[in-house]
Amino acid sequence: MAYSIMLDAGHGGQDPGAVYKGRQEKDDNLKLALAVGKILEDNGINVSYTRTTDVYQTPFEKAQLANQAGVDYFISFHRNSSSKDNQYNGVEVLVYDKSGIKYQMAENIVGALGELGFREIGVKERPGLVVLRRTKMPALLIETGFINSDEDNKLFDEKFDQIARSIAEAILGTLDQETVEEPLYYRVQTGSFRKRENADRMLYQLLEKGYPAFLLHENGLYKVQTGAYQQIGNAVNMEQRLRDDGYSTVIVTR
Template sequence: MAKVVLDAGHGGSDPGAVYEGRQEKDDNLALALAVGEILENNGVDVEYTRTTDVYHTPFEKAQMGNRTDADYFVSIHRNALPTPNTGTGVETLVYNDEGIKADMARAINANLAELGFANRGVIERPNLVVLRRTRMPALLVEAGFIDNEADNAKFDSQFDEIARAIADGILETLNTQAAAEAAVQPAADPVTELEINPALENTEEENSESPQYQAGESQMQMRRGPYISQDPLYRVQVGAFENQQLAERLSYRLQMSGYPAFVLYQSPYYKVQVGAYRYLDNAVLMERRLRMDGYETFLVSQ
């Protein structure tokens, strides 16, 4: 079952945008709960970062999402500009305009536009914490401007339709993805995955910066194949997914941050792991670094 984290933006001591006493955090929560109800009625497993008026930092919100191992993280907000009544319409923010999250963002925007909102498009915001620090495809929906009278009137009079439009955008993308996956052959041989993985190239760089990682050694071990070797090897696991694409995505992100990450298939999971270390201490050092970067990790051996 697909799992989606819904994040009602802001909360508690952080009202978000405020316009004539109307607080963004309240609109966000009401809409997130309404979207979640529709998703649940359609067989989606839904988790929320909040269901009440409480404050969490964006980093905590991302961490909460990561702990669920959900397939998607959807943050619900309303927009505002420094001068009220100058902005109108909907937009959806993503880390970068690529892949399934961008497809989902477009589907949501298109559905909301059908209700009469101006479609401001999909916008890249790589520095937003809930988009940057979440491990799964993440998007942030700006459901109209809270500082625009017309957008607010539409938000209030068509609230159910707006929730439906966002939920449908999510469901359409989930269904398309499920259909695509059903058509794909599963499960590459794990040793092949290791051999072809470009992460092996990164180990050199790790090695020169941090000799204590002994990444050169791990590189040799990995090429020999950890399943054949009798030596215990320690690796840092950052995630496990039934969905190969999600695993590849996380692995790619780790590689882009300089980590020697790779995907290992152990039925039924695609496991995203970093490094292969003969010495536990080196694996612990790597784990500490990953945790400082906001990843949830645990150590695996052999």
Template sequence: MEEKKKVMIDAGHGGTKDPGAVFEDRMEKDDTLRLALAVGRILEENGVNAVYTRSTDVYDTPYQKAEMGNEAGADYFVSLHRNAASEPGKGSGVMTLVYKTGRESEQLADSIQRELARTGYVDLGVIERPDLIVLRKTQMPAVLVEVGFIDNPEDNKRFDAQFDEIAAAVASGILNVIDDDMDRRPVEESDYYYQIQTGAYRIRSLAEQQLEELRRMGFPAFLVYDGTYFKLRVGAFKNLDNAVRMERELRKAGFPTVLLYEREVK
């Protein structure tokens, strides 16, 4: 039996020593813990081993958190935060930080960032931050996600009103990368075919919106429901070259893609 992928989820800040950014009566450490546990539950439901730097209101240094990920042998490290501006209310949106672009961590960052932007937040992109210990000292692909600005009332309103969707977006971003890794393994050609996935949603209406858009543009799209996510798939190809050509067309049309190798349904 193949070993589960392991993801270390870090709820940023913690304890009385480090509440993180504070706005009115709201503390970053509380939002990040709530989100970390929600993301972890979704990952577990999808066959991923989710582990945490903290599951209660405790403090550990960034170095200790990085070491937790290393000692656990995690495949990925995802640190969750809320942003803050120098002047309250002036910042808005989501961004994902990496130690350096051009590495495997950028693929993870891109995937999470795309999914979060679909929830309605302003997309601030993927940014290099080589000074952050949890990105520099971790031995696996690591990202730090800033989920909206805690000092912006509108970002907070979205965080609360769409909390389940936001948690699902972060989890989907992680699962997309895990699926990509798992589905590229060598397999028996006769039993498998290629598909292109363009998104995964917990909310059916969001998936159906993208499904309609894909079909309107002439792509042979359909939905796959795995019990948790409604996944957008395009095509079913025995020939890899045909699948790659379809993936290129989808990318040209502006869709994020993951090329999957799926077992044929008999």
């Protein structure tokens, strides 16, 4: 399945975002959003943007664009700022709450940027932010260093291509994990044994009777299970059949 992601270059137009020594956050945000988007597109993601030029949008309009497009993810690019110049440095990723795949993705992005030399401030919950609150899909806001930190700007400029690649790879890596994640199965377990021969005895007995039994070696135990079902109702039916047949059973998920 191809994922769709909307990238948002924070601020724009009459809203420059944070400014430091003539450097405007909106420009850094756009440059990075476009660079990350290019890599994501090359990797089969359907990428869209809230803006590709220097135009103004309210945060609410940005969230609306994502909702109207019905994308799977929304990722907003920003740079941080502190009240005093060169007071702070480091990267953080903001999320509505620390749950689900967006949180995992946020952690992966922070870690990837940390490997490039940024201080890892971490992942923070910011439920009040409009682009996180009003978007209907998992949403992240990446603060790629402080714009009023000379140290962070040096990293941003000198390692720009690596930064774009690292963020894109963290996103893609998180999506891969989700894709390979196995669906939940309900399995009916009829026995759990330390000795393999005891498990085998039960397994062969069940197979002889026509049950779809199999053996699982897990945490030092040989487990005999019968059937793997995505619908719990099917597992319950199998459990009933086995109990009628004299087995004691338990339904496990794995």
